[in-house]
Amino acid sequence: MALLEIKNLHVSVGDREILKGINLSLNGGEVHAVMGPNGTGKSTLSNVIAGRAGYDVTQGEVLLDGKDVFAMAADERARAGIFLAFQYPVEIPGVSTSSFLKTAINAKRRAAGQKEIDAMEFLKLVKAKTKALGMADDMIKRPLNVGFSGGEKKRAEVLQMTLLEPRVAILDETDSGLDIDALKVVSDGVNALRREDRAFLVITHYQRLLDYIVPDHVHVLVNGRIAASGGKELALELEAEGYAKYQGAAA
Amino acid sequence: MKRAPGLMDHPFGADYAQRTLAPADKHLAGFREQARAVFEPHGLPGPKNESWRFTPLRSLAKVPFIPADAADDVDVSAVPPGVVSLPGSARIVLVNGVYRRDLSDAIEGVEIFGLQGADRNLLGHLATAASAPLAALNASFMTGALALRVNGAVPATLHLISIAAAGNQPVAFHPRLLISLAPGASLTLVETHCGLPGQATFANPVTEITLGEDAHLRRYVQVAEQDDSFHLATTAVALAANSRMEGFHLGLGGALVRQEVNVVMRGTAAALELHGAYALGGHDHHDFTTSVNHHVPGCTSSQVFKGVVDGESHGVYQGRIHVARDAQKTDARQQHKALFLGRGPQIDCKPELEIYADDVQCAHGAATGEIDADHMFFLAARGIDPATARMLLVEAFLADAVERISDETVRAAFGRDIQGWLSRRNLKAAA
Numbered sequence: 001m002a003l004l005e006i007k008n009l010h011v012s013v014g015d016r017e018i019l020k021g022i023n024l025s026l027n028g029g030e031v032h033a034v035m036g037p038n039g040t041g042k043s044t045l046s047n048v049i050a051g052r053a054g055y056d057v058t059q060g061e062v063l064l065d066g067k068d069v070f071a072m073a074a075d076e077r078a079r080a081g082i083f084l085a086f087q088y089p090v091e092i093p094g095v096s097t098s099s100f101l102k103t104a105i106n107a108k109r110r111a112a113g114q115k116e117i118d119a120m121e122f123l124k125l126v127k128a129k130t131k132a133l134g135m136a137d138d139m140i141k142r143p144l145n146v147g148f149s150g151g152e153k154k155r156a157e158v159l160q161m162t163l164l165e166p167r168v169a170i171l172d173e174t175d176s177g178l179d180i181d182a183l184k185v186v187s188d189g190v191n192a193l194r195r196e197d198r199a200f201l202v203i204t205h206y207q208r209l210l211d212y213i214v215p216d217h218v219h220v221l222v223n224g225r226i227a228a229s230g231g232k233e234l235a236l237e238l239e240a241e242g243y244a245k246y247q248g249a250a251a
Numbered sequence: 252m253k254r255a256p257g258l259m260d261h262p263f264g265a266d267y268a269q270r271t272l273a274p275a276d277k278h279l280a281g282f283r284e285q286a287r288a289v290f291e292p293h294g295l296p297g298p299k300n301e302s303w304r305f306t307p308l309r310s311l312a313k314v315p316f317i318p319a320d321a322a323d324d325v326d327v328s329a330v331p332p333g334v335v336s337l338p339g340s341a342r343i344v345l346v347n348g349v350y351r352r353d354l355s356d357a358i359e360g361v362e363i364f365g366l367q368g369a370d371r372n373l374l375g376h377l378a379t380a381a382s383a384p385l386a387a388l389n390a391s392f393m394t395g396a397l398a399l400r401v402n403g404a405v406p407a408t409l410h411l412i413s414i415a416a417a418g419n420q421p422v423a424f425h426p427r428l429l430i431s432l433a434p435g436a437s438l439t440l441v442e443t444h445c446g447l448p449g450q451a452t453f454a455n456p457v458t459e460i461t462l463g464e465d466a467h468l469r470r471y472v473q474v475a476e477q478d479d480s481f482h483l484a485t486t487a488v489a490l491a492a493n494s495r496m497e498g499f500h501l502g503l504g505g506a507l508v509r510q511e512v513n514v515v516m517r518g519t520a521a522a523l524e525l526h527g528a529y530a531l532g533g534h535d536h537h538d539f540t541t542s543v544n545h546h547v548p549g550c551t552s553s554q555v556f557k558g559v560v561d562g563e564s565h566g567v568y569q570g571r572i573h574v575a576r577d578a579q580k581t582d583a584r585q586q587h588k589a590l591f592l593g594r595g596p597q598i599d600c601k602p603e604l605e606i607y608a609d610d611v612q613c614a615h616g617a618a619t620g621e622i623d624a625d626h627m628f629f630l631a632a633r634g635i636d637p638a639t640a641r642m643l644l645v646e647a648f649l650a651d652a653v654e655r656i657s658d659e660t661v662r663a664a665f666g667r668d669i670q671g672w673l674s675r676r677n678l679k680a681a682a
Contacts, residue, residue, distance in 0.1 A: 050632050053624070074631035075640075083632075090629045094647025103643060104633040111634070143647075160633060 001066055003028050003199045004049075004168045009060035011041075011048050018044045020224035021060070026168065026199040033202045033210055033235060036221035037243045042203045043087065045221070046172040049201075050084035051077050064168065079111040081167030085157040085174055091145040097156065098140040101126060105163055129162050133189050151182030158189035169193070170201045175209040187212030207239035222246045258294045261312040263388060263423075271318035271392050279366060279393070282375060286390030289380040296384045303384075305567040305599040306509055306538040311481050314451050316423035319347035320394050324418030327447070330354060331414065334443055335473075335664045340408040343397075346416060348426030348456070350397050360405040361438070369398030373429045377459040377487035383511070386485045389425040389457040396427040401436045408439045408660070415445070415452035415480060423453035434463035434491070439658055440470045444484075446477040451506075453481040460486065462494035464518060469497045471661045473668065476505035478533060483509045490550070492518025499656050501665050502529035502537040502558075503672050509538040509567075516543075516550040516578070523552040528652040528665075530645070530672045531564035531596070538567035541585075545578040548608075554585035557652040559645050560596035561676060571603040574611055581611040589619045590648050592641070642673045 004026040011019040018041045026032055036042050048055045049062055051074030062069040069077055078084075092100070106116045117125075126140055133155050145153050154174055161169055171190070175183055190200070190213050202213055210218075210232065218234040220227045220243070227246040228234065268287070274280050295312055296303035319325070327346045343363070344354035350365070366374070374396060380387035399409075413426070432438060446452050454476070462468055476482050482505050490496060500510045514523055529537050543552045558566045568587040589598045602615040622644050630640035649669055656662040 052628050073637075074628060075634055075636050078632050078634035086629065086632075090623075090625050092626055092629070092644070092647060094650040095643050100630075100633075100643070103635055103639060104630075107634040107636065107639065164633065 002026060003065065004201070005063040007061050007063070009048075009062065010058045011044055012056045012058050013044070013054065017058070018224055019048070022226060024219065024226070026201060028199055029194070029196045030217065031194065031200040031202060031213060031215045032217045032219065033204060033215035034219050034221050035204055035207075035235060035238055037247065038205065040221050041224045042221055043172055046084055046170045046201070046203055049170060050074060050082060075107070078164075079108050083161050083164060083166035083169045085161060085169065085171045087173040087176055089145050089153045089157055091143070093143050093146050095144045096140070097142055097144050098126070100144050101140065101160065101163060104160065108164060125163070129159055132192075133159055134185050135159065150177035151179065154178055154182065154186050155189070158186055162189065162193060166198065168199050168201065170203065172203050173205065174202070175204055175206060183209065184212060207235045210235045220246050259297055259309065259312050261295045262314065262316045263290075263392070267316070267318060267392070270321040272320050272394055274394065276366060278371060279395070283391055283393065286380040286387050290384065290387040290391045293384060295388070300384070302540065302569070305569070305601075306507070306536065308507075311453065311507055314421050314453070316421045316453055318392060319422040319424040320349075322418045322420060322422050325416050325422070327414055327416050330412055331445060331447060334412055334445060335668065337408055337410050337441060337660055337664060339660075340410040340441065343409065343411045345397070345411070345413045345426060347422060348413070348424035348454070349395070358405070358407060358409055360401060360403055361409060362400040364398040364400070366396040366398070369396060369429055370431070373398065373431060373459060373461065374427070377461070377489055378457045378485055382513075383485050385455060385483050385511070386457050389427060389455050389485070392425045393427045394425070396429055398429040398431075400431050400433075401438045402433045403435070404437045405439070408441060408658070411440060411442045413442065413444045413454065413456070414447065415454050415476065416447040417450035417452050419450065421451040421453070423455060425455045426457075428456065428458040430458065430468075431461040432463055432466035432468055435465045436463065437467040438469070440468065441661055442470070442472040444472070444474045444476060444482060446480050448477060451479045451481065452477070454484070456484045458484070458486040460488040462488070462490050462496060464491045464493055466491070466494045468495075469658060471499045471501075471656060471658070471665070472510065473501040473503070473665065474505060474508050474510060475503045475668070476508065478504065479506050481505070481507045483507070484511065486510075486512045488512065488514040490514065490516050490518065490521035490523065493520045494518065495522045496524070497657060498523070498525040499665070500527035500539060501668065502527070502531070502539070503668060504535055505537070506534065507536045509540065511540040513542040514544065514552070516545050516547055519547050519549040521550045523550070524655065525552065525554045526652050526655045527556040528649045528669070529558040529566060530649070530669060531558065531566055532561040532676050533564060534562065535564040537565075538569070540567070540569040542571040542573070543583060545572070545574045545581045545583060548577060548579045548581065550578070551582040552584070555652050555655060556587045557589070557649050558598075559590045559592055559648060560598060561592040563595045565597045565599075567599045569601045569603070570615065572605070572613060572615070574606045574608050574613065576607040578608045579610045581608060581613070583611070583613045584615070586616045588617070590645065591619060591621050592645070645673060646670065
């Protein structure tokens with residue numbers, strides 16, 4: 001059984017159909033990249049799997065370990081192991097990064113019937129992980145994402161991913177707003193999390209990210225449909241030739 | 252005595268006056284008589300009184316209160332266990348407004364008097380009967396006063412605990428607190444106003460605060476009355492040159508609560524910080540009314556009030572800033588923001604700026620809103636359930652005000668009180 005199974009997924013926003021029958025199957029240990037031009041439904045795909053409001057699923061299903069994802073609320077999906085790394089992580093003034101992280105870790109632990117993390121254990125864990133990601137020590141004392149640079153925000157996303165140990169991580173345009181150094185640090189963080197029982201869905205507009213997070217499968221999303229699938233070489237081909245030939249075919 | 256037509260009936264008439272103890276002190280007896288002559292013709296303020304438009308007193312006026320000093324069945328032998336314990340603080344305990352030496356600590360550097368030892372000139376010099384109807388009510392029936400005089404720097408925090416307790420009948424009490432800091436003196440004062448379950452109580456305190464030059468007062472007030480109780484407090488403050496006052500008002504319950512603070516700058520370079528936070532549910536009503544009067548040049552005042560409202564509650568903020576013609580180089584700011592947790596609550600906000608000087612910096616801001624859906628989704632995407640997410644966001648919203656409390660112990664204690672309120676209240680139902 002695939003870890004994440006997307007079957008004939010149709011999604012509308014208002015009267016407009018955005019996704020028109022997506023089929024994807026992610027097995028443990030795999031990295032799948034979804035590439036496509038702007039406005040083609042990439043973010044819709046990630047948002048609808050994570051459970052953001054405002055999307056109508058008109059047909060199809062998404063299964064995590066065989067369980068119906070759409071039967072779960074967004075927070076239940078996250079505790080079941082779906083992690084969305086945001087393209088634009090939100091700033092939340094007044095909520096310290098550390099209390100946010102602790103709350104999130106404990107939500108997952110409680111759901112799994114484990115006891116809450118104790119303060120010392122938490123600090124030790126976070127310290128080790130922030131160091132590995134090259135983050136400043138005082139970052140966790142600051143309000144969540146407030147005043148963080150683009151790079152810091154994406155590092156914070158990877159930190160959360162590291163601490164929450166998801167089954168399926170969806171990276172929504174993680175490369176946007178990153179310079180090459182930050183891109184490398186973030187990619188290293190993601191690569192360190194690759195495991196046999198975890199899958200990644202990397203959504204991106206550019207090939208550049210895929211130099212660092214090397215995918216097993218690449219899918220081209222155009223006009224709400226997967227227009228082509230292939231290995232990592234497909235990404236290079238798209239970089240060289242653009243999306244024009246798929247856009248023509250899909251139209 | 253003559254009464255104007257159309258007045259609402261209220262329990263503070265001749266019967267009430269007869270039941271309360273007549274003061275032995277001649278000065279006080281005269282003071283009371285004068286105040287009653289002011290209170291009687293007008294009674295309790297009604298909806299036509301601009302300052303009381305958003306805070307109707309009809310529910311208060313219907314309760315058959317008796318004076319607390321006439322209730323012989325009230326027995327309080329300890330501070331209620333829910334009252335915050337502040338490490339390193341000394342306690343002053345009042346029961347129905349009466350100082351209880353047996354429950355209080357001595358405190359180094361603070362002289363405590365009844366009216367006998369106090370400076371008589373301080374009584375009624377700031378909160379005059381003519382200036383506020385509830386100060387007039389207080390003056391009409393006050394049975395004594397508690398005066399605190401501070402001459403130097405007081406190292407310990409003074410924790411004043413005012414307990415409202417009724418016997419078989421609802422009780423009202425009218426305490427008067429006179430606080431004076433000599434030039435250069437400093438004090439941190441925490442006030443906890445709470446009540447015991449039982450019949451309704453009505454606390455009607457008036458506090459008059461005088462700061463000498465270079466004096467520094469930090470005053471943190473928390474009102475957490477019982478759900479069916481009334482608390483209408485008036486504070487009047489005079490600031491001398493270079494003095495500093497930091498005030499914080501926390502409101503977490505009570506059927507009808509008003510915290511009114513009137514400040515006058517009397518010397519240049521005085522600095523006022525006056526902040527507050529509130530969390531209301533059920534049918535709570537909480538009113539913050541401030542009036543900051545810049546009479547002299549070069550003073551600063553800053554106010555940040557933030558509140559969350561749930562259920563059918565009602566929050567009120569009225570902030571008046573008056574800058575006199577001579578008060579050049581004034582810097583006066585105020586802000587009120589409220590967060591709705593449902594569609595039932597109501598907020599009234601009335602900023603009022605009267606500026607007669609031309610070289611000043613004045614600003615006010617007011618906003619209301621709901622919890623941000625993007626914030627909720629972000630937290631959900633990290634596995635945090637909606638009730639917990641709301642708690643985090645509400646706490647964060649109030650933190651903007653609470654973080655202005657400079658005393659760490661008090662900041663943490665008030666933060667815990669807010670957390671307690673939030674976890675007691677079921678926020679799941681909120682829209």
